[in-house]
Amino acid sequence: MDTELGALTVVFTEFYYWVTVVFMFLIHVGFCLYEVGVSREKNKINTLMKNAMLIPVITVAFFFFGWWLYFSMQNGPGITGGLKSAPWSTPTSELMGTHFGGMPTQSTVSASDAATWARLNGVFWAAFLLFSWTAGSILSGAVIERIRSGAFWLLAVLVGSVTWVIGGAWGWSDSGWLVQKLGYHDAYASGVIHALAGGSALAILFHLGPRVGRFRADGTPRVMPAHNTWMIAIGMFMIFSGFWGFYAACNVPLLNVGGEHGTFFSATTIYFTPTTLSAITVNFLMSLAAGFIVGYWVSHGDAFWTFQGGLGGVITASAGNDLYHPCQSFMIAAVGVWCAYRLHFWVERKFKIDDAVGAVAIHGYCGTIGVVLAGFLLWGYPSSPVEGYAPITPWGQAVGAVIMFFGLGFVPCFIVAWVLKRAGILRIPHEVEVAGLDHVILRQETVDMAELKNAELSV
Amino acid sequence: MKSTGLIESWKDTPGDWGPLYPFVGHEMEMLLACAAVCLAFVIWKFRDEQRRYRSEVDGLRSARQAKEEN
Numbered sequence: 001m002d003t004e005l006g007a008l009t010v011v012f013t014e015f016y017y018w019v020t021v022v023f024m025f026l027i028h029v030g031f032c033l034y035e036v037g038v039s040r041e042k043n044k045i046n047t048l049m050k051n052a053m054l055i056p057v058i059t060v061a062f063f064f065f066g067w068w069l070y071f072s073m074q075n076g077p078g079i080t081g082g083l084k085s086a087p088w089s090t091p092t093s094e095l096m097g098t099h100f101g102g103m104p105t106q107s108t109v110s111a112s113d114a115a116t117w118a119r120l121n122g123v124f125w126a127a128f129l130l131f132s133w134t135a136g137s138i139l140s141g142a143v144i145e146r147i148r149s150g151a152f153w154l155l156a157v158l159v160g161s162v163t164w165v166i167g168g169a170w171g172w173s174d175s176g177w178l179v180q181k182l183g184y185h186d187a188y189a190s191g192v193i194h195a196l197a198g199g200s201a202l203a204i205l206f207h208l209g210p211r212v213g214r215f216r217a218d219g220t221p222r223v224m225p226a227h228n229t230w231m232i233a234i235g236m237f238m239i240f241s242g243f244w245g246f247y248a249a250c251n252v253p254l255l256n257v258g259g260e261h262g263t264f265f266s267a268t269t270i271y272f273t274p275t276t277l278s279a280i281t282v283n284f285l286m287s288l289a290a291g292f293i294v295g296y297w298v299s300h301g302d303a304f305w306t307f308q309g310g311l312g313g314v315i316t317a318s319a320g321n322d323l324y325h326p327c328q329s330f331m332i333a334a335v336g337v338w339c340a341y342r343l344h345f346w347v348e349r350k351f352k353i354d355d356a357v358g359a360v361a362i363h364g365y366c367g368t369i370g371v372v373l374a375g376f377l378l379w380g381y382p383s384s385p386v387e388g389y390a391p392i393t394p395w396g397q398a399v400g401a402v403i404m405f406f407g408l409g410f411v412p413c414f415i416v417a418w419v420l421k422r423a424g425i426l427r428i429p430h431e432v433e434v435a436g437l438d439h440v441i442l443r444q445e446t447v448d449m450a451e452l453k454n455a456e457l458s459v
Numbered sequence: 460m461k462s463t464g465l466i467e468s469w470k471d472t473p474g475d476w477g478p479l480y481p482f483v484g485h486e487m488e489m490l491l492a493c494a495a496v497c498l499a500f501v502i503w504k505f506r507d508e509q510r511r512y513r514s515e516v517d518g519l520r521s522a523r524q525a526k527e528e529n
Binding site: 001002060064091092093094097098099100101102103104105114148149150153425428429431432435439440 | 477480490493497508512519
């Protein structure tokens with residue numbers, strides 16, 4: 001910080017991530033609006049609180065252990081090495097507080113750690129935390145109107161502060177073992193967040209069961225009408241807006257990629273492989289466009305699936321949107337949304353899975369398909385600037401996709417949801433579900449309104 | 460002058476400043492205090508939820524029974 005250019009670089013990077021965090025907050029606002037809009041009138045307040053309280057719950061869990069897990073688990077541990085030392089990421093680290101980068105007071109923190117992390121630790125932490133909220137929110141929509149909030153928050157912490165963070169450590173870091181050994185490439189988190197959270201949602205839905213009345217006696221699903229279509233539309237637009245911030249947050253804004261050949265500054269991915277904000281902006285929009293078109297097409301103009309299609313399109317192309325041509329982004333998004341839409345209804349009919357917002361399809365299936373397709377399109381590309389890392393391959397991507405969807409997504413949530421179900425604290429009682437989760441508040445409101453009317457008339 | 464922090468003057472060399480927050484060296488105690496609040500919240504939430512749903516179910520059942528009797 002003692003030269004103007006050096007200070008500008010650090011403060012620019014600090015400010016860059018700060019801006020992405022503010023943008024990404026819109027994702028959560030959007031998820032809240034969207035989810036409440038999809039719920040029925042009798043459940044809307046509970047639905048809002050269930051999702052809103054995910055913010056503090058995941059935040060403290062991520063502060064306590066999530067951030068440390070991201071750094072410490074990059075080797076597996078036990079695959080490319082042991083637990084990694086990351087003294088800046090523990091909740092008792094002095095580098096988690098206000099710090100000027102001078103001599104550290106804790107013996108575990110080196111002078112170099114202090115100089116590097118003093119101004120970046122907090123904004124990186126926050127950017128990762130916002131990804132964690134997104135992972136939790138993906139589950140939230142799928143399970144509305146019948147899960148207990150306490151059980152949901154526990155599962156949200158599992159996904160938001162443990163499993164996705166481990167997925168990120170393995171496949172979305174510059175030295176994760178999946179990147180080193182399999183050349184796993186997932187630039188904008190198709191797999192490490194979306195496939196993983198989608199797989200998690202599917203496991204919870206398996207134990208949770210459908211909402212009362214969702215399926216007819218012959219097994220065909222009934223439509224459960226959303227109580228506010230406008231909230232859904234505005235919520236989805238906000239999610240799209242927040243997704244811009246997410247894309248920017250996935251990049252390193254300014255890094256020397258010149259290597260032995262001199263100095264050349266560029267934006268890079270989390271793997272330190274070069275890309276440009278310009279390219280990913282075009283690819284984001286082309287995949288959004290393809291998702292919208294195919295969503296509209298396959299659903300014959302259904303508003304819900306058109307918006308969801310837009311989101312699914314971006315999610316499918318995200319794994320390789322750092323390198324694709326816009327036409328490739330477009331086609332990959334189109335394929336992903338078409339497959340996810342078909343798969344959603346097939347799984348719904350076959351297994352009676354009641355996914356209230358199509359989260360498993362749009363996040364889980366689109367994310368998984370996107371990771372696999374990236375393996376074919378980016379076949380042979382180096383996964384890292386570091387010598388000795390495996391290149392990107394279809395089989396590396398396929399193994400990565402399975403690990404994300406099943407290994408880190410489906411399996412842990414399947415076990416925890418089963419335990420919660422056995423303990424009788426996963427699902428709300430049948431009577432309450434039928435009456436509505438807000439029935440006490442709504443009844444009291446009716447009584448108060450009647451009393452208020454009488455009081456006004458008597459004046 | 461007693462101080463809760465390590466900074467004695469803002470006129471010292473900024474490059475030498477490390478942690479600026481008060482009570483440096485007590486991070487573990489502060490963490491345990493935060494963790495205790497969170498743990499208390501989790502326990503309260505699960506107990507409250509159990510109690511609330513039990514009472515709601517009782518209320519709904521007796522309302523239904525009263526309706527059937529009438």
